[in-house]
Amino acid sequence: MRVAVAVSGRGSNLEALFARLGNGDEARIVLVLSDRPDAPALDRARERNVAALALRDWRSASEWLAALEAHSVDLLVLAGFLKLVPSEVIARYRGRIINVHPALLPAFGGKGMYGIRVHEAVLRSGAAETGCTVHLVEEEYDRGMILAQARVPVLPGDNAEALAARVLEQEHRLLPAVVLAAARAGLPVAIESART
Ligand code: GAR
DSSP states (O other): EEEEEEEESSOOHHHHHHOOOTSSSOOEEEEEEETTOHHHHHOOOOOOOOEEEESSSOOHHHHHHHHHHTTTSSSEEESSSSSSSOOHHHHHTTSSSSEEEESSSSTTTSSTTTTTHHHHHHHHHHEEEEEEEEEEEEETOOOOEEOOOOOEEEOOOOOOHHHHHHHHHHHHHHHHHHHHHHHHHHOOOOOGGGGG
16 A cells, blocks of 8 residues: 655654554555645655655645655555645545544544644543544544544643653554554554554
């Protein structure tokens, strides 16, 4: 399976994918895209001689589609991509775009809920538990079929950074597991968290 990964920032989930997919026999990252030319994640791709593309305009469906088609992409993974993918792209690749979100959706999702803000909202809510979700991408933020979730406790004395780190560790496990399961099944499928 030929995989494209879209990123906006540091790219630790991209790094986890590179590590877990190994030599790429089952799933191979062939393209990394970003809405930000200065995203450190683009350098992580270049270091591995993987095509790295800073989108001139992330709202332009034709730019996305040209890149995805040029690299014969089967699966698009949003790994810390914080903008909305153009709806024409979602329509063309429906069922083949997945996203990782740092909370147990449908809780703590939607517009404006990304990165550290998610963990701040979890702490404010007093929830005893949070986690991460991998789901199919639809036109609205953080909607679409849930493929896998991992649960993480909120501990006394946690701040948002500590909680983010605990959740991120699970994201690094869950996202590659879903990508490998998709490669084996030929398309994204729901997996039991116990099997990650
Ligand atoms: C991750 O925690 C990811 O779940 C989150 O951004 C972070 C990116 O980190 N995504 C969202 O909040 C999407 N709504 P990374 O660049 O180190 O992978």
